[in-house]
Amino acid sequence: xxxxxxxxxxxxxxxxxxxxxxxxxxxxxxxxxxxxxxxxxxxxxxxxxxxxxxxxxxxxxxxxxxxxxxxxxxxxxxxxxxxxxxxxxxxxxxxxxxxxxxxxxxxxxxxxxxxxxxxxxxxxxxxxxxxxxxxxxxxxxxxxxxxxxxxxxxxxxxxxxxxxxxxxxxxxxxxxxxxxxxxxxxxxxxxxxxxxxxxxxxxxxxxxxxxxxxxxxxxxxxxxxxxxxxxxxxxxxxxxxxxxxxxxxxxxxxxxxxxxxxxxxxxxxxxxxxxxxxxxxxxxxxxxxxxxxxxxxxxxxxxxxxxxxxxxxxxxxxxxxxxxxxxxxxxxxxxxxxxxxxxxxxxxxxxxxxxxxxxxxxxxxxxxxxxxxxxxxxxxxxxxxxxxxxxxxxxxxxxxxxxxxxxxxxxxxxxxxxxxxxxxxxxxxxxxxxxxxxxxxxxxxxxxxxxxxxxxxxxxxxxxxxxxxxxxxxxxxxxxxxxxxxxxxxxxxxxxxxxxxxxxxxxxxxxxxxxxxxxxxxxxxxxxxxxxxxxxxxxxxxxxxxxxxxxxxxxxxxxxxxxxxxxxxxxxxxxxxxxxxxxxxxxxxxxxxxxxxxxxxxxxxxxxxxxxxxxxxxxxxxxxxxxxxxxxxxxxxxxxxxxxxxxxxxxxxxxxxxxxx
Numbered sequence: 001x002x003x004x005x006x007x008x009x010x011x012x013x014x015x016x017x018x019x020x021x022x023x024x025x026x027x028x029x030x031x032x033x034x035x036x037x038x039x040x041x042x043x044x045x046x047x048x049x050x051x052x053x054x055x056x057x058x059x060x061x062x063x064x065x066x067x068x069x070x071x072x073x074x075x076x077x078x079x080x081x082x083x084x085x086x087x088x089x090x091x092x093x094x095x096x097x098x099x100x101x102x103x104x105x106x107x108x109x110x111x112x113x114x115x116x117x118x119x120x121x122x123x124x125x126x127x128x129x130x131x132x133x134x135x136x137x138x139x140x141x142x143x144x145x146x147x148x149x150x151x152x153x154x155x156x157x158x159x160x161x162x163x164x165x166x167x168x169x170x171x172x173x174x175x176x177x178x179x180x181x182x183x184x185x186x187x188x189x190x191x192x193x194x195x196x197x198x199x200x201x202x203x204x205x206x207x208x209x210x211x212x213x214x215x216x217x218x219x220x221x222x223x224x225x226x227x228x229x230x231x232x233x234x235x236x237x238x239x240x241x242x243x244x245x246x247x248x249x250x251x252x253x254x255x256x257x258x259x260x261x262x263x264x265x266x267x268x269x270x271x272x273x274x275x276x277x278x279x280x281x282x283x284x285x286x287x288x289x290x291x292x293x294x295x296x297x298x299x300x301x302x303x304x305x306x307x308x309x310x311x312x313x314x315x316x317x318x319x320x321x322x323x324x325x326x327x328x329x330x331x332x333x334x335x336x337x338x339x340x341x342x343x344x345x346x347x348x349x350x351x352x353x354x355x356x357x358x359x360x361x362x363x364x365x366x367x368x369x370x371x372x373x374x375x376x377x378x379x380x381x382x383x384x385x386x387x388x389x390x391x392x393x394x395x396x397x398x399x400x401x402x403x404x405x406x407x408x409x410x411x412x413x414x415x416x417x418x419x420x421x422x423x424x425x426x427x428x429x430x431x432x433x434x435x436x437x438x439x440x441x442x443x444x445x446x447x448x449x450x451x452x453x454x455x456x457x458x459x460x461x462x463x464x465x466x467x468x469x470x471x472x473x474x475x476x477x478x479x480x481x482x483x484x485x486x487x488x489x490x491x492x493x494x495x496x497x498x499x500x501x502x503x504x505x506x507x508x509x510x511x512x513x514x515x516x517x518x519x520x521x522x523x524x525x526x527x528x529x530x531x532x533x534x535x536x537x538x539x540x541x542x543x544x545x546x547x548x549x550x551x552x553x554x555x556x557x558x559x560x561x562x563x564x565x566x567x568x569x570x571x572x573x574x575x576x577x578x579x580x581x582x583x584x585x586x587x588x589x590x591x592x593x594x595x596x597x598x599x600x601x602x603x604x605x606x607x608x609x610x611x612x613x614x615x616x617x618x619x620x621x622x623x624x625x626x627x628x629x630x631x632x633x634x635x636x637x638x639x640x641x642x643x644x645x646x647x648x649x650x651x652x653x654x655x656x657x658x659x660x661x
Contacts, residue, residue, distance in 0.1 A: 003426040004401060004447075011451040012419075014428060022448025023101055023311050024462075033462035037486050040463045041303065045069055045489075048306040048342070050083045052272050055299075059486050064507040067276045068300035068489040075270035076279055076298050077147075077180035080341040081140040082270070084114040101311075115140075118346045121320070122169050123365055125216040125352025131369075132169060136344075139173070142261065146177040147268035149260045153239050155208055157182030157271055160281065162206035162237070164197055164228065166190040166215035167351050170243045170257060171327050172337050174210045179279060179298075182271035186281040186293070189328025189645075190215060190224060196291075196644035197231035200283050203293055203496060205236050210257070212243040213250055218353045221246060275299025281496050282330055284436040291645070292505070293496030294330075296439050302342060304440040304490030308461060309339030312430055313373045313402050314447045321373040322348040322366070323404075324380060329621070330436040331406055334490075335375055339440070354380060360391040367395045374422070375404035375430075377624025381414050382561045386583055392421055402447055404430045407624030409529045409547055411554045415454035433457045433529050435516065437506070439490030442466070442483070443527050455551070456528050464488045466527065468520050473510045478521040480533055482513040519547075532628075537566035537574045544607050546628065549576055552602035553595055558585050563618050564609065565631045578609040579618060579631055579655065587614055613658050617651040619643075634659060 004018040019025040033040040042058045045051075045068075055072030115137035122132040134142070155161055161183045165171040171187070178185040186204045188197050190212075201209065209232065213225045228240065242254040250256060279298045283291035313321060313335075321340050325331035327349075340347035348369055354362045362384070366374060403423050405415075410431055419429055429452055433443035443466060445451060445458035460466045465484045470476040483491075491514070495502040509515045519530040531547035546564040553562040560581045566574040580595070592612045599608050619627040619640075633640040634655055643649050 005426065005428045005450070005452060011453050012428065013450045013452075014448050018428075019448050021316070022314055022446075024446050025448035027449045029101070029462050030459065034465065037463045037465075041068070041486075041489055044307050044463075045072075045299070045303045048310075049074060049079050049299075049302055055275060061485060061487075063512060064503050065494065066485075066487050066491075067493075068297075068303070069275035072275040072299055073272050074275065074299055074302070075180065075272055076302055076338075077143060077176045078270045079302060080176060080179075080338065081136060081143060084117075084136050084344050085140060087112050114344050117344075119341060120169060120172060121346065121348040121369055123348065123350040123369075124168075125219075125350075125356060127357060134169060139176075141266055142169075142173045143176040143180060144266055144268045145261045145264040146173050146257075147180040148264040149241070150177055150181055150183060150208070151268065152260075152264070153208055153241075153255075155181065155183050157273075158184065158278070160184045160186050160204040160206045162197075162201055162204060162209045163187045164190060164192075164209060164211040164224065164231075165243065165327075166212060166222075166224075166245070167326055167332075167336075167349050168212070168215070168243065168245060170210075170212070172349075175280075175327075175333075175337065177268075180268055180270050182273055182277070184278045184280055186283070187328055187333070188283070189326055191217070191222075191326075191647060192328070193644040194227040194230035197227065198233070198235065199291060200293075201231060201235040201237055203283075203291075204281055207236050208239045208241065209237045210241045210243075212245040213248055214246040216246075216352055218356050225251075273298050276493070278493065280333070282333065282436055284330075292498070292501060294436050294492045295494050295496055296490065297493045300489035300491070301439050302338075304488060305334050305339045306342040308440040308442075308490075309335060309345075310343050311446055312432065312441055312444060312461075313375070313404065315340070315343055315345045315373065317344075319372040319401070320346045320348055320370055320399075321375065322350075322369075322371045323375040324350070324354070324377070325375075325406070330434075330439065331375075334440050335406075354383065355387070358391065359384065359387040360394060363392060363395040363397060366397055366400065370399040372399055373402045373404065374400055375406060377407035378405055378410040378414050379407065379561070379620055379624035379626075381405070381410075381418050382581075385414065385417050386560050389421070397422060397424065400424075400427050402430060403427050404432060406432050406434075406441075408626065409455065409457075409531060411551050412454040413554055428452050431455075431457050433518075433527070435518075437492040438488060439492070440488075442488055443529070451526075453526070456523060456526050458526055460527075461488070466516075466520075468522060468527075469510060469513070473513065478530075479519065480510070481516045481518045481520040481527070481529070482510050483516065484513060487514055537576060539566070539569075539574050539576065539606055544576070544603070546576075548603060549578065549599060549607055549609070552599045552607070553578055553580060555602070556595055556598055558582055558591065559595070561618065561626075563626045563628055563631060565628045565635065567610075567632075567635050569610070575610040576607065577635060578612045579615050580612055581616065581618060582614060613655070615651070615655050615658050617648055617654070619646050619648065619651055619655075621645060621647055631655070 053073035055069035057070040119136045120134045243257040323335040432441040434441040549564040569575040630640045
């Protein structure tokens with residue numbers, strides 16, 4: 001079994017053999033990109049995508065807005081599909097303009113058509129259902145047909161189409177069909193409530209909704225149709241296209257996805273778009289619980305999605321990537337669907353729960369489908385850590401080359417478990433930082449360069465620059481993470497129909513700097529993310545991040561995961577309260593004392609939690625983000641805001657009972 005990394009001291013580095021296969025192995029790429037970032041991205045845009053018409057200006061900035069590849073013309077769907085169906089001439093994807101990207105490591109230059117290559121592998125949750133594999137040619141044909149269905153329903157360029165689907169092939173088909181005709185898609189997570197869907201339909205003013213009758217979750221059938229019927233009331237939705245996922249009889253008031261696509265013409269000419277035209281809206285939770293419609297454009301997003309996918313995960317022709325995120329989140333957009341298709345690779349998606357019918361499902365999928373890149377959240381990893389190793393021992397997992405983590409900072413224990421148990425101590429872990437707003441990863445170690453260090457994300461992606469500032473905006477080693485100009489090509493282009501909110505949220509605090517609302521610190525020249533800056537508390541005049549306390553608690557061998565939030569204190573101003581999920585042990589009275597002493601030792605008595613609640617689960621989004629704001633609301637006896645955005649809303653009542661007992 002090949003070992004791709006080597007340990008030197010407390011750091012891990014790519015092996016010489018791995019460097020040879022890496023797209024980037026020379027760290028001078030960072031200096032090249034920093035010297036001329038706009039020129040750097042211009043070269044990547046030419047090499048990575050097919051443009052109908054070249055741009056007139058690479059970068060224009062008039063804050064709070066900025067534009068990449070102004071007046072450049074392309075079609076996003078064409079770049080994901082059409083161009084892969086014809087042999088690539090030697091002028092495409094040549095790397096002669098960038099001496100730090102290794103042409104000998106692979107690529108599509110001069111390669112044959114990919115029409116018979118698998119584009120998508122879909123694993124249904126029920127074990128008795130067959131896996132579906134779609135080639136690039138098959139996916140192309142379905143997308144063209146469904147694009148014609150949308151045109152039949154009078155969907156026009158620039159109009160919003162809402163997609164409320166589980167993780168099934170029709171979701172990707174719908175998204176690419178929208179992109180093909182220039183419509184803006186707005187994907188809503190299928191586990192969201194009817195109220196959450198209604199909010200997004202109303203804000204986006206969608207007239208067409210694509211959904212499914214039902215879908216599977218942990219062996220149960222979830223009824224989407226009922227939620228849709230409630231959600232569309234009072235909205236502008238006129239037509240509902242329904243996928244018959246469970247093969248039940250669908251009401252005649254809906255249009256059948258299957259019947260409509262079958263009747264449609266097999267070719268739809270792609271709409272040529274300006275680079276700066278909106279590609280999609282994706283909603284993210286606001287501090288009040290009201291979602292914000294983050295807008296991403298076409299050209300800039302495509303360039304960043306292409307190159308971050310290719311370089312961060314070192315994808316080659318026969319690699320299979322499995323990003324476990326649902327497409328209702330930006331991670332699913334960029335790394336489950338769009339990035340792999342832009343690069344001409346095979347992507348795998350799984351409809352259901354990782355632990356259904358048992359904990360071995362995940363590892364079975366990896367082995368059976370020869371997954372080479374596995375990209376998941378620390379939350380999922382901690383769930384696996386709680387289970388018996390017997391499920392892991394049955395599988396070799398020797399196809400894996402790269403491991404990725406996303407969603408929140410990963411603690412040291414989880415990192416080491418992931419590295420040893422899943423990666424067999426041989427695969428680099430790419431710990432990625434990014435946001436819904438950034439469109440793609442922006443801070444991590446590149447696999448051919450490293451280093452890979454537990455809890456440390458790494459460096460800014462070449463061509464971007466992040467620094468840490470204090471409350472006054474002055475450079476600091478610990479504080480607020482901000483991004484400097486020129487801002488990354490995949491960054492948001494505003495909040496849908498809310499300029500004021502966009503300006504206040506991202507540009508109101510630090511002049512001419514993008515405010516990430518994340519805290520960070522510099523360690524040995526690398527960036528460590530400490531968590532949201534609204535997850536910082538001030539205890540007796542001392543600023544403490546929740547991440548620091550959580551790391552200290554998580555080091556206990558009995559702890560699976562934790563979340564820390566502040567509550568008001570008459571003397572100290574604020575005091576921390578911890579919510580702890582244990583591994584498979586019995587709760588003992590001594591454990592709370594033990595954990596408090598552990599915090600005293602790691603940080604100091606000032607950080608000691610005033611109370612520790614032992615709970616079965618923590619409120620999380622599908623992407624794995626712990627919603628500490630909801631825990632604050634529960635502690636303060638306020639109505640929790642944002643429950644409709646949770647993956648596991650049932651845990652809220654359980655936590656209330658623990659607090660009240």
